[in-house]
Amino acid sequence: MTMEDDKAxxxxxxxxxxxxxxxxxxANAIKIGDKFYATRVGxxxxxxxxxxxxxxxxxxxxxxxxxxxxxxIEVMPVAWTLDINSFFNAFLPAxxxxxxxxxxxxxxxxxxxxxxxxxxSIAKVERGRDSMLSLxxxxxxxxxxGEVFRISQVKVPRLIGKKGSMVQKIEELTGxxxxxxxxxxxxxxxxxxxxxxxxxxxxxxxxxxxxxxLTDKMGxxxx
Amino acid sequence: MMNLIDEGGKRLDGRSFDQLRPFSMEAxxxxxxxxxxxxxxxxxxxxxxxxxxRDSRSRYGTNQDKAVLKCRYHMLPFSTExxxxxxxxxxxxxxxxxIRDALEPALLLEEFPRSVIDIYIEVLxxxxxxxxxxxxxxxxxxxxxxxxxxxxxxxVAVGKVNGRLVLDLSDTEDKEGExxxxxxxxxxxxxxxxxxxxxxxxxxxxxxxIDLAMAGAKELREAQRKALVQKYFKEVNS
Numbered sequence: 001m002t003m004e005d006d007k008a009x010x011x012x013x014x015x016x017x018x019x020x021x022x023x024x025x026x027a028n029a030i031k032i033g034d035k036f037y038a039t040r041v042g043x044x045x046x047x048x049x050x051x052x053x054x055x056x057x058x059x060x061x062x063x064x065x066x067x068x069x070x071x072x073i074e075v076m077p078v079a080w081t082l083d084i085n086s087f088f089n090a091f092l093p094a095x096x097x098x099x100x101x102x103x104x105x106x107x108x109x110x111x112x113x114x115x116x117x118x119x120x121s122i123a124k125v126e127r128g129r130d131s132m133l134s135l136x137x138x139x140x141x142x143x144x145x146g147e148v149f150r151i152s153q154v155k156v157p158r159l160i161g162k163k164g165s166m167v168q169k170i171e172e173l174t175g176x177x178x179x180x181x182x183x184x185x186x187x188x189x190x191x192x193x194x195x196x197x198x199x200x201x202x203x204x205x206x207x208x209x210x211x212x213x214l215t216d217k218m219g220x221x222x223x
Numbered sequence: 224m225m226n227l228i229d230e231g232g233k234r235l236d237g238r239s240f241d242q243l244r245p246f247s248m249e250a251x252x253x254x255x256x257x258x259x260x261x262x263x264x265x266x267x268x269x270x271x272x273x274x275x276x277r278d279s280r281s282r283y284g285t286n287q288d289k290a291v292l293k294c295r296y297h298m299l300p301f302s303t304e305x306x307x308x309x310x311x312x313x314x315x316x317x318x319x320x321x322i323r324d325a326l327e328p329a330l331l332l333e334e335f336p337r338s339v340i341d342i343y344i345e346v347l348x349x350x351x352x353x354x355x356x357x358x359x360x361x362x363x364x365x366x367x368x369x370x371x372x373x374x375x376x377x378x379v380a381v382g383k384v385n386g387r388l389v390l391d392l393s394d395t396e397d398k399e400g401e402x403x404x405x406x407x408x409x410x411x412x413x414x415x416x417x418x419x420x421x422x423x424x425x426x427x428x429x430x431x432x433i434d435l436a437m438a439g440a441k442e443l444r445e446a447q448r449k450a451l452v453q454k455y456f457k458e459v460n461s
Contacts, residue, residue, distance in 0.1 A: 013366065014366050014372045014373070015372070015375050015409070015410075030331070032373075032412070037411065039371035039373065041369070057367060057369035058368070058369020058370070058371075059257070087275065087290075087338035088278050128288075
């Protein structure tokens with residue numbers, strides 16, 4: 001749009017001038033007059049009429065359709081409250097877990113107890129409200145066992161890789177089964193030595209997320 | 224009155240009137256905090272950890288429209304020459320409040336309604352101007368935590384000793400000098416978010432003091448940026 005176009009792809013810090021012009025949409029940036037400034041540490045991306053900073057740190061913000069791993073922190077009469085590693089908790093209504101839910105007959109803690117880890121998808125997001133979860137989808141539900149790891153949520157896409165290539169590769173190399181939540185929670189299931197390797201692999205992704213061709217190098221790095 | 228400036232215009236520690244004390248800053252050194260920073264400025268050694276935004280477990284003290292910012296400035300028992308009681312003193316409570324007020328205008332808290340952001344500032348070793356150094360470091364820690372902000376906040380004190388305006392007061396200059404004027408500023412907009420003054424300045428001196436503070440803040444801001452670049456983009460560039 002303007003001469004600042006060549007700035008795309010550069011690294012920016014909060015308060016950095018990004019460009020000026022008639023951008024219709026912007027993210028992680030603020031408009032003051034007709035000038036745009038970055039509001040977070042990240043990489044600048046500029047399009048025809050949009051300008052955004054892809055953040056390199058920050059909390060997980062629930063997005064519709066995201067698959068997340070949450071921990072049950074409260075069992076209520078008709079729903080569970082889950083901690084999804086965000087600034088809000090999330091609700092999982094009981095009808096998602098029981099075939100035909102009857103609040104008089106069904107006891108929620110028979111299904112999921114306090115502390116259980118659940119793989120669920122975000123079904124509804126509303127500003128200022130806890131988001132709603134759903135279990136509709138393949139493989140969603142309680143994670144029976146495994147070791148829990150955390151990774152910065154901005155590095156989750158790297159851990160998953162293109163069409164899941166990275167996580168598949170790590171499963172192949174370690175022999176563990178891995179669940180990755182978009183919210184930065186990871187659960188790995190398998191024998192102890194696999195888990196140790198998974199831990200290493202996660203650390204590698206966390207510290208070398210910027211490296212190109214990391215998926216191919218993972219085999220060597222894990223050795 | 225104590226002689227704090229020699230005939231050559233040099234201060235007790237050998238600095239000229241417009242010179243900052245030696246400083247260094249580091250971003251993101253704590254693993255379990257959402258964001259963190261460490262600053263050394265003169266004799267100050269200050270560690271800042273930011274937690275959140277997180278769900279506030281209770282309704283009390285939350286805001287439906289934006290995140291609530293909480294700040295605790297705390298001096299460790301060994302941070303001063305005489306052991307300081309670890310209980311929060313009246314002074315620490317006041318400084319916690321002014322630091323929060325100095326940082327809040329920069330943050331886009333409305334992006335996280337109903338949540339809480341905690342800033343914990345631990346002074347490991349104290350010297351003059353610890354509130355300024357705390358603000359400078361807390362701003363790095365907040366950026367490290369990914370809290371959206373309009374600009375970094377940089378802070379520094381200007382003072383008057385032996386009738387002369389000087390930048391970045393040391394502890395002795397603060398105690399023996401005539402004026403202490405800490406200032407925090409968002410340099411992009413020039414918005415001043417903290418200004419306190421002990422003592423008296425003429426209008427003319429006051430203007431000069433602000434200019435001096437702005438120049439100092441600019442230098443500190445460069446270091447804040449460097450600390451963040453070091454953490455996030457160092458590996459990328461190499």
